Amino acid sequence: MSPVVKIFASLTVAALVGCADRPPAPTAIPFVYQLQRQDDSLKGHRLRTLLDFEHESDLVFVQSSRTPMRSTVTHTGQGAMRWEAGGGSANDDSAKDASELRMRISSVLFGTRLPDTWTLLGCYVRPQLNANIGLSLFHGNTQVAQALLVAPAGQWTLLSLDLTDPTLAAHLADNSQLSLRLNVRNQSGTPIACDVDDVLLIDNSVTLLDTSAQGGWKIARRGYTTTIDAPGRFRVTAIAAAAKRDGWVLTEYNACRAVLRSDGPTKRWIIYNDGRQLRDGKMQSGTDAGRASTESHLKPADVEVEASTGQLNRHTSGDIDNDGYNEQSGAYQIKAVTPRVEVTMRPAGTPAVAPVFEISGLTPGRVSATIEGRLIQASAVLPDGRVLIVLPVRIERPTTLIIKSSPDNRS
Numbered sequence: 581m582s583p584v585v586k587i588f589a590s591l592t593v594a595a596l597v598g599c600a601d602r603p604p605a606p607t608a609i610p611f612v613y614q615l616q617r618q619d620d621s622l623k624g625h626r627l628r629t630l631l632d633f634e635h636e637s638d639l640v641f642v643q644s645s646r647t648p649m650r651s652t653v654t655h656t657g658q659g660a661m662r663w664e665a666g667g668g669s670a671n672d673d674s675a676k677d678a679s680e681l682r683m684r685i686s687s688v689l690f691g692t693r694l695p696d697t698w699t700l701l702g703c704y705v706r707p708q709l710n711a712n713i714g715l716s717l718f719h720g721n722t723q724v725a726q727a728l729l730v731a732p733a734g735q736w737t738l739l740s741l742d743l744t745d746p747t748l749a750a751h752l753a754d755n756s757q758l759s760l761r762l763n764v765r766n767q768s769g770t771p772i773a774c775d776v777d778d779v780l781l782i783d784n785s786v787t788l789l790d791t792s793a794q795g796g797w798k799i800a801r802r803g804y805t806t807t808i809d810a811p812g813r814f815r816v817t818a819i820a821a822a823a824k825r826d827g828w829v830l831t832e833y834n835a836c837r838a839v840l841r842s843d844g845p846t847k848r849w850i851i852y853n854d855g856r857q858l859r860d861g862k863m864q865s866g867t868d869a870g871r872a873s874t875e876s877h878l879k880p881a882d883v884e885v886e887a888s889t890g891q892l893n894r895h896t897s898g899d900i901d902n903d904g905y906n907e908q909s910g911a912y913q914i915k916a917v918t919p920r921v922e923v924t925m926r927p928a929g930t931p932a933v934a935p936v937f938e939i940s941g942l943t944p945g946r947v948s949a950t951i952e953g954r955l956i957q958a959s960a961v962l963p964d965g966r967v968l969i970v971l972p973v974r975i976e977r978p979t980t981l982i983i984k985s986s987p988d989n990r991s
């Protein structure tokens with residue numbers, strides 16, 4: 581079945597069930613669109629709702645020593661589930677069942693094989709107090725996947741498990757014994773009440789950028805893994821912050837580089853298309869080009885900008901010695917005052933290999949650099965409007981280059 585057909589099939593099931601025991605909802609917006617409107621991280625992704633708690637009968641699929649109730653505090657639609665967790669402390673095994681909610685996923689799959697093309701399985705949770713929430717996937721009595729989340733009080737937050745992990749395949753193949761178990765505790769470990777809505781399958785597979793046919797790279801996300809693949813050159817993967825505390829958020833990507841941020845021990849990870857990688861300003865090299873540029877990262881060239889065209893910016897966050905070369909991003913920092921900037925580089929005892937420039941103030945257009953008669957167009961516009969340009973050259977003696985923005989007439 582095609583993805584489009586599948587979406588409409590799931591919508592039809594929801595609509596039919598909706599007619600069975602309650603009047604039509606006042607808002608006739610399909611749940612898929614309601615979900616995407618509530619959470620824009622789902623936009624463009626295929627979804628299937630397994631449980632939406634629109635009907636009392638949905639509670640049949642839920643087990644807990646404390647009987648869950650329907651709630652009118654909803655994430656979408658007119659109904660959700662309110663669960664008053666039982667007592668007991670985090671270390672009290674005898675109270676474990678009382679503090680755990682079980683949802684029989686096998687009973688709501690209706691023949692759907694997993695993972696198929698689904699990448700995430702999860703639900704929305706809204707704890708009454710700031711909470712540590714654990715969501716586990718069980719195959720029979722065996723826990724096969726777990727996600728942990730710190731969720732804020734009174735807000736709906738998506739908690740989901742990555743189904744793309746290859747170690748899950750054997751367990752998912754038998755989809756007759758799958759259940760989700762939810763555990764919600766406050767900061768001191770006491771089980772607390774929580775609303776639950778929209779138990780979902782999500783296919784978040786997306787190709788963010790693909791320049792591999794031009795010798796570049798492909799940046800794609802599937803489940804909680806972002807893959808950066810430069811065919812025949814290098815391949816790196818990053819696990820999302822949503823999946824683990826020291827995971828990564830992709831904040832910038834283009835044909836020249838990808839930038840990821842983390843709350844873990846390493847905060848910033850930059851990967852250049854030529855294989856250079858910077859982790860908190862420390863250069864790592866996975867390719868010959870990367871290795872060659874490590875030395876010039878440690879000994880950046882002296883850069884002079886012709887004053888009538890711009891200036892070197894010595895005051896950017898991450899430039900530890902205010903020399904205009906930003907160690908964090910591995911890039912020289914230039915402020916342009918005209919569309920044509922004249923830059924002279926003087927290597928400081930080692931060649932400047934594949935220098936990178938971040939330039940503010942350039943008028944929008946097609947950016948190119950000319951160096952010793954050679955025209956180079958490896959540039960990208962950053963989210964903040966600055967231009968990034970990477971020059972695939974090796975500069976061994978004082979050299980002047982012209983960086984120019986021309987009106988883009990291609991459109």
Ligand SMILES: [Ca+2]
Nearest residue numbers: 632656657659
């Ligand atoms: Ca609902």
Ligand SMILES: [Ca+2]
Nearest residue numbers: 900901903905
């Ligand atoms: Ca510096």
